[in-house]
Each structure stands twice: as C-alpha cells, then as structure tokens.
Amino acid sequence: MTPFMWLAAATAAIGGFLYGYDTGIIAGALLSITEEFALPHAMQEVVAAAILFGATLGGLGTGAVSDRFGRRHTIIAIAALFTAGAVAASLAPNATLLALSRVVLGIAVGASSQSIPAYVAELAPAEHRGRLVVAFSVAIGLGILSASLVGYGLHDTLSWRLMIAAGAAPAVVLFSAMFALPESPRWLVAQGRRDAARAALARVRPANADLDGELDGITQAIAQSDRSTPGWRGLAEHWVRPAVIAGCGTAAFTQLVGIEMMIYYAPTLLKGVGFGEGSALLTNVGIAAIYLVMTATGLAIVDRVGRRRLSLVTLPGAALSLAALGALFVLGRTGPDDAPFVVGCLFLFMVFQAGGLQVIGWLTGSEVYPLRVRAAGTSAQAATVWGSNLLLTGTALSLIHHLGAGGAMWVYAGLNALAFLFVWRYLPELKGRSLEEVEDALRRDHFTPEHFAAAQPRYREARATA
Structure with missing residues (x-):
C-alpha cells in the first residue's frame, strides 16, 4: 500500500x-448553554438532538449528489457546510437559532458519514x-476526545460559543486538501x-500494480450492475435485500x-446521581x-480478526457492563466510595463497544452494497445511523426520568x-473480500454467515483461469 493511499484516507478522515x-462538543457545552438560556430538560434534548435530525437529512440526501457530481466534489461541498454551520451555531442569540444552526451542522455530519x-x-x-x-x-474518536478535553479544561475560561466555532478550522483544512486528492476510480469508470x-x-497503487486487471x-462489476435497477428502487431488489438488512441493521445497533x-x-x-461537575467532565x-x-x-x-468475529467477541462484555452499571444505580451505590465502580462500568462499556461494534459500523456500510446502488445504500445506512x-x-x-438511571x-x-x-x-464475514466479490456473492445468494465464507465468486475463478 502506498503512502499516498494512507494520505488520502487520513485527509478524508478529517470529516x-x-x-x-461537532457532535461531542455538546457534552461539555450543554452545561453552559443550559445556564445561559435557562433550558428545561426537554429543550436540552432538542439542542443536543438537532444535529442528529440534520444528520438524518444529510445522510438521506447525499447519495444522489455523490452519484451526480462525484465523491470528491461532494466532500468538498460538505467541508464548506461544516464551516458555515459551526460559525452560525457559535453566533446564535437564542436556543432556537442554536438548534437550527446545529441542524445545518448535522446535514454536514450526515453527508460526511455517507460519502x-x-x-x-x-x-x-x-x-x-x-x-x-x-x-x-x-x-471520530479523536474529534470526540478533543471536544471532551476542551469541555473539561476550558469550560470555566472559554465560552461555549468559541468551543463550537473551533470546529470551523479543520473544516477549512478538509476543504482545501480535497482538491489535491483523486476522484473515486469506480465512479469514474x-x-x-x-x-x-x-x-x-x-x-494510490504501487508502481508494479496490475491496474488494468x-x-x-x-x-465487469459495473456491466453486471447496469442490468440492475439503480438508486433507491434497486435496494428493494431481492438479491440486494440481504445487504440492506446487514448494513442498515448493523448501523441501527451501533446507536441503539x-x-x-x-x-x-x-x-x-453523572451529575444527576451525585457527581460533582468537575468529576463528571473528567469522566467524560x-x-x-x-x-x-x-x-x-x-x-x-x-x-486480521474480521468484522463479524470482532463484534461477537465484544458485545457480551458491553451488555454485562451496562447491566452492572444499572444495578449500581438501582441500589443507590453512587456515593464517593462507589464512584470507582460506577466509572469502571462506564469505562468497560466503552472498551467493549468502541473496540467492537463501533469499529465496523461505517465499514460495513461501505462494503456491502453493489456499485449500482452504493450511493443509495450508503445514504440509507447513514440515515439509519x-x-x-x-x-x-x-x-x-426522558427514559432516565421515567425509569431511573438504573432502568x-x-x-x-x-x-x-x-x-x-x-x-x-445476519452479518457475514467480509474481511479480505473485494467490493466486486461481495457483489458477486449477493448475486449468487451466498451473502449469509453460513455460505459466504465458502463461496468462490465466478469472477475470481475466471481471473485465476486467465
């Protein structure tokens, strides 16, 4: 793999x-925003969730734009939207306009996660x-950590407006850098x-790579796809449906x-169960x-481990960590002597979740959909997330209010x-498979955990014979 391929991936990852x-900064900023605008808990949810509403819109609408104008130009437009949204949110004079500005930011977030x-x-x-x-x-993790450090280290000295506005700087970098990267070869073909x-x-390939092959x-994959229904209607075709179930189902569970x-x-x-503000932000x-x-x-x-195996190994630990945390809350074990256990359960949950299902969420969406419906599929994936x-x-x-933190x-x-x-x-193992192999497995009805690993795609056999 070439250094330029790594550079292209790292540059795009600025998104x-x-x-x-932009999603994580609300955790540290919400305390100050709530105080400045005197927000009830319902309005706190609106301000926090506004970016997610916008992200749903961005995820749904970006596929057609990406197919029409190309992946690279779409990402350039997204970077511009990130910049505008961050600036508008930082200048909002009230909670309503702040929420609307975060919808704009969310459109950029959803579009980036699709494209x-x-x-x-x-x-x-x-x-x-x-x-x-x-x-x-x-x-994403680096962005969340940066937002948490800003929220913890600067919440007493830096206005929440500046915290949000800081997101415009990397957006400008992404906007500029994308002009130097190539367009997707598959889109060009x-x-x-x-x-x-x-x-x-x-x-993005070594000098001795078989480019023509x-x-x-x-x-060949595009020629097969041309005989299929494109776009959103194509997602409803029988042979594509297993990819939609696997992709969108995985996407939903990464959040739920x-x-x-x-x-x-x-x-x-944590503040609600007795932690001090500083301790709560440090835990974050x-x-x-x-x-x-x-x-x-x-x-x-x-x-090396594989997408499916990584998730199956880590999800039981995540479930048990939350079950133990709920028991601590129900039993009222949240005092100073119990704080290490509360924090420990939170941290263990993050270890198992962030190291497992969260790793494969966006990866699965980028792999499972055939080229003819890939833009629509990744839009559906992003909208589901x-x-x-x-x-x-x-x-x-509201759930915590009605069931308690433990429930x-x-x-x-x-x-x-x-x-x-x-x-x-529902999720087969996809490691080591080319995108064309995945599409061929779907066409042969081998896209199941039981059959996919053993399938020998026709195009691989033909190329081996050639």
Missing part, C-alpha cells in the same frame, strides 16, 4: 474528526480496506472515463446500544479517550444483547 467534534467511508472504500485495495475505512472511525480512472488508480474487474448517549449525556447523567474525558484508543486498536486488528441516534438522544433523558441502563444492556443476536444471524 470523521469534524463528526466527532467519506464510500470514497475511501472505493480507493482502497481489498486487503487494506478495513483499516483505511476504520481510520474514519478513529478520527461508471461515468465511462476509464483513462481518468486509471490515472486516479495509479496515484483491477479496472477490468471494476468494469447506548454509546452516543454516554458521549452526549455522561456529564449530565476518560470515556472519549477510551473511544479513541479502542477504535485505533480496532483499526489495527479488523483486517442518524435516525437511530436521534431516537436515542431525543429520548435518553435506562438495563434497557441499553438488553439492546446490546439484541445486537449480538443480529450480527450472529
């Missing part, structure tokens, strides 16, 4: 940093695709621009398991640091158990 920072993993996956060689796409998730696709591929495989609730509301939750920094470390660990091992996140974030404080943790523990059953039943 992941913006995703993490960037797909862009990197279409550039990357199959054997390194997992690590390169997971770099997006690592960047789909547009009938094979020479341009070859030039783009040459920039790879392009032939892409061309409760990890974003911890990122957004951990300080508010620890949560963000673990998220970053574990997603980085996932990046290092996902192409953000719709689930919106549902979770918009109800978290809410048990609900999320149950959802982690359901996520385990879903992955076990």
Whole structure:
C-alpha cells in the first residue's frame, strides 16, 4: 500500500474528526448553554438532538449528489457546510437559532458519514480496506476526545460559543486538501472515463500494480450492475435485500446500544446521581479517550480478526457492563466510595463497544452494497445511523426520568444483547473480500454467515483461469 493511499484516507478522515467534534462538543457545552438560556430538560434534548435530525437529512440526501457530481466534489461541498454551520451555531442569540444552526451542522455530519467511508472504500485495495475505512472511525474518536478535553479544561475560561466555532478550522483544512486528492476510480469508470480512472488508480497503487486487471474487474462489476435497477428502487431488489438488512441493521445497533448517549449525556447523567461537575467532565474525558484508543486498536486488528468475529467477541462484555452499571444505580451505590465502580462500568462499556461494534459500523456500510446502488445504500445506512441516534438522544433523558438511571441502563444492556443476536444471524464475514466479490456473492445468494465464507465468486475463478 502506498503512502499516498494512507494520505488520502487520513485527509478524508478529517470529516470523521469534524463528526466527532461537532457532535461531542455538546457534552461539555450543554452545561453552559443550559445556564445561559435557562433550558428545561426537554429543550436540552432538542439542542443536543438537532444535529442528529440534520444528520438524518444529510445522510438521506447525499447519495444522489455523490452519484451526480462525484465523491470528491461532494466532500468538498460538505467541508464548506461544516464551516458555515459551526460559525452560525457559535453566533446564535437564542436556543432556537442554536438548534437550527446545529441542524445545518448535522446535514454536514450526515453527508460526511455517507460519502467519506464510500470514497475511501472505493480507493482502497481489498486487503487494506478495513483499516483505511476504520481510520474514519478513529478520527471520530479523536474529534470526540478533543471536544471532551476542551469541555473539561476550558469550560470555566472559554465560552461555549468559541468551543463550537473551533470546529470551523479543520473544516477549512478538509476543504482545501480535497482538491489535491483523486476522484473515486469506480465512479469514474461508471461515468465511462476509464483513462481518468486509471490515472486516479495509479496515484494510490504501487508502481508494479496490475491496474488494468483491477479496472477490468471494476468494469465487469459495473456491466453486471447496469442490468440492475439503480438508486433507491434497486435496494428493494431481492438479491440486494440481504445487504440492506446487514448494513442498515448493523448501523441501527451501533446507536441503539447506548454509546452516543454516554458521549452526549455522561456529564449530565453523572451529575444527576451525585457527581460533582468537575468529576463528571473528567469522566467524560476518560470515556472519549477510551473511544479513541479502542477504535485505533480496532483499526489495527479488523483486517486480521474480521468484522463479524470482532463484534461477537465484544458485545457480551458491553451488555454485562451496562447491566452492572444499572444495578449500581438501582441500589443507590453512587456515593464517593462507589464512584470507582460506577466509572469502571462506564469505562468497560466503552472498551467493549468502541473496540467492537463501533469499529465496523461505517465499514460495513461501505462494503456491502453493489456499485449500482452504493450511493443509495450508503445514504440509507447513514440515515439509519442518524435516525437511530436521534431516537436515542431525543429520548435518553426522558427514559432516565421515567425509569431511573438504573432502568435506562438495563434497557441499553438488553439492546446490546439484541445486537449480538443480529450480527450472529445476519452479518457475514467480509474481511479480505473485494467490493466486486461481495457483489458477486449477493448475486449468487451466498451473502449469509453460513455460505459466504465458502463461496468462490465466478469472477475470481475466471481471473485465476486467465
């Protein structure tokens, strides 16, 4: 793999940093925002969840734009939207305009989560695709950690407006840097621009790479896809449906398991059970640091361990950690002597979740959909992520209010158990497979955990014979 391929993935991953920072900064800023605007808990949920509503819109609408104008130009437009949203939110004179500005930011967040993993996956060689796409998730973790450090270290000295405005700086970097990166070769081939696709591929492959062989495989897959229904209607075709179930189901569970609730509301939750403000914000920094470390660990091992296996090994630990945390809350064990156990359960949950299911969430969406419907599929994937996140974030404080902190943790523990059953039943192992192999497996009805690993795609046999 070439250094320029790593550079392209790292540059595109700045969008992941913006995703993490712009969604995570609300955890530290919400305390100050609530005080300045005298927000009740329902309006706190609106301000926090506004970015998720926008992200749902951005995820749904970006696929058609990406297909029409290309992956690279779409990401350039997204970077501009990140900049405008951060500036507008930082200048908002009241909570309503702040929420509306965060909707604009959310559109950029949702659009980036749809387009960037797909862009990197279409550039990357199959054997390194997992690590390169997971770099997006690592960047999300870095953004969340940066937001947590700003919220903890500067909440007494830095206005929440400046905290939010700081997100404009990396957006400008992404906007400028994307002009130097190549367009997706697969998108170029789909547009009938094979020479341009070859030039783009040459920039991210070693000098001795078989470019024509790879392009032939892409061309063959596109020729097959051309006989299929494109766009959103294509997602309803029988042979595509297993990819939609696996992709969107995994996407939904990455949010419903409760990890974003911890990122957004951990300080508010901990203050509600007796933690001081400083301790709550410091714990939030620890949560963000673990998220970053574990997603980085996932990046290092996902192409060796595999997507499915990594999730199945870690989800039981996440469920048990939340079950234990719920028991502590129900029993009232939240005093100073019990704080290490409360924090320990939170941290263990983040270890198992951030190192497992969260690693594969965006990766799976970038891998499972055939080229003809990939933009629509990744749009559906992103919309599912953000719709689930919106549902979770918009109800978290109300759930805690009605069931208590302990009852809410048990609900999320149950959802982690359901996520385990879903992955076990519906998600095949995708490590080492090219995007064209995945599409061929779908066409042959081998996209199941039982059959996919043993399938020998026709195009691989033909190329081996040639």
